[in-house]
Amino acid sequence: MRTPKRIAVTTAATLAAAVGLGGPAPPAGGARGDGPIGAGAWSWFGDPRAVYYEGAHRRTYVGWISTHGNVRVASIDGDTGRIHTVTLKHGLGVDDHNDPSLLMLPGGRLEVFYSPLYYRVMHRPEDVTSFGSTHVLHTNTPGRLGWTYPNPVYLSREHRTWLFWRGGNWMPSFSTRRDGSSWTDARTLIRTRRGRRPYVKVASDGRRTIDIAFSEDNPDHIRTGIYYFRYRAGHYEHADGRRIPGGHPLDEFDADRVRPEKPGRASAWVHDVASDSQGKPAIVYVTYPSVHDLRYRYARWDGHRWLDHEIVAAGKPLNGPYAGGISLDHENPSIVYLSRRIHGVFEVEQWITVDDGRHWAHRAVTRHSSENNVRPVTPRGETGHYTVLWMHGRYRRYTEYVTTITRKGIGRAHRLF
Structure with missing residues (x-):
């Protein structure tokens, strides 16, 4: 709430x-x-561009399309300040239409959506290194x-x-x-x-x-x-x-x-x-x-x-x-x-x-x-x-x-x- x-x-x-x-x-x-x-x-x-979740950690998650056209997501730890960044998709294209949108699911697993019709979800809560394989949304x-x-x-x-x-x-x-x-x-x-x-x-x-x-x-x-x-x-x-x-x-x-x-x-x-x-x-x-x-x-x-x-x-x-x-x-x-x-x-x-x-x-x-x-x-x-x-x-x-x-x-x- x-x-x-x-x-x-x-x-x-x-x-x-x-x-x-x-x-x-x-x-x-x-x-x-x-x-x-x-x-x-x-x-x-495309939103949310950033979400906050407090579970075992206090972390902010942020997504963007890089200057080389890669889909990137970072976690920022609110206690240590440590930033951990991962690339979810290489070479999608230098275009801000390709930036990812983040959805925090119940229990602390992050799901990330990006063009065209791709999405990935964490296997482990609050862990950006645990994203699973790429899914394709087969509908439009x-x-x-x-x-x-x-x-x-x-x-x-x-x-x-x-x-x-x-x-x-x-x-x-x-x-x-x-x-x-x-x-x-x-x-x-x-x-x-x-x-x-x-x-x-x-x-x-x-x-x-x-x-x-x-x-x-x-x-x-x-x-x-x-x-x-x-x-x-x-x-x-x-x-x-x-x-x-x-x-x-x-x-x-x-x-x-x-x-x-x-x-x-x-x-x-x-x-x-x-x-x-x-x-x-x-x-x-x-x-x-x-x-x-x-x-x-x-x-x-x-x-x-x-x-x-x-x-x-x-x-x-x-x-x-x-x-x-x-x-x-x-x-x-x-x-x-x-x-x-x-x-x-x-x-x-x-x-x-x-x-x-x-x-x-x-x-x-x-x-x-x-x-x-x-x-x-x-x-x-x-x-x-x-x-x-x-x-x-x-x-x-x-x-x-x-x-x-x-x-x-x-x-x-x-x-x-």
Whole structure:
């Protein structure tokens, strides 16, 4: 069960004082295992990129596609700081679409999914040296457009793994597997208007609910918006709990229209979704008022309606439509990690709200960097700590990057607030 990080403040003013706005960045090397982990990159549409598990050990597991096109996974021991890295696939290709997504199974065995249609699982809990042989998922939606962006989810109430990806028809697709069974035939999750290819983000409480947020397409192609629905206990439904009738695929217009696309409104691209301990979802995304003016925004369901507020200007894009990146702390989605351009360089920051996004306080994670820091993320399942991972270096496009996955622990909750 999710245990949220508690924020012991009640107003934006006291929050700003507690976080220490304008104070020094958290000290480098403040936690064991801080610093570079491995050369490579990741996309934000395949998740989880990092997970935390506490059993016999306290370890964080991280996956990436290397600068040589190898699928790599590392474990970082929270007590000793030791980093142990293994290669699961050699020569898959220098392309951030190939980065692995990690699923921690009950009992501490890690399962890793990566394009195209491969997965491997640990034989021994908490041991990255014990991955078994490579399996192939022999199912996909019709079409010749491949398989990418794996997003695995395990629901304990169903004893079932759900795997979402972008399929052969370029649509969000999925298959499920009950414990001890084989995968079901792939199905299309969402149906959109002709010529569109939706981008989807997935999150789960690990028990019975899956949150799904999406945009209709890449904002470079058409005007796009933000939409939401969820799976809960055998049904699809809106954020207010109303069931969505029908089967698969769902029509894009059946979802909550959090920020629908319309003439005159800036396009939006989804970056993350997560729900709090009460099941209220939050979504972070970027908008494009102009080519050189990107904005980070935060949408939150308050139990009655969607609230939508700007967080901060993101600055000019990294390249094309790419912002520096923004993600939610999945253990407490009132905490956001983002990368924005400061004095010409992308820096990572932690932003916090106590009133559903109306007001924010923030602190630096990186500062005065010589190279960019982009696509920050926190390990799923880590509570009581703040650990951030990101890409550091030069990123030009999805097949051209000289970046390093980097980690920094920035303290425990009681030290921050």
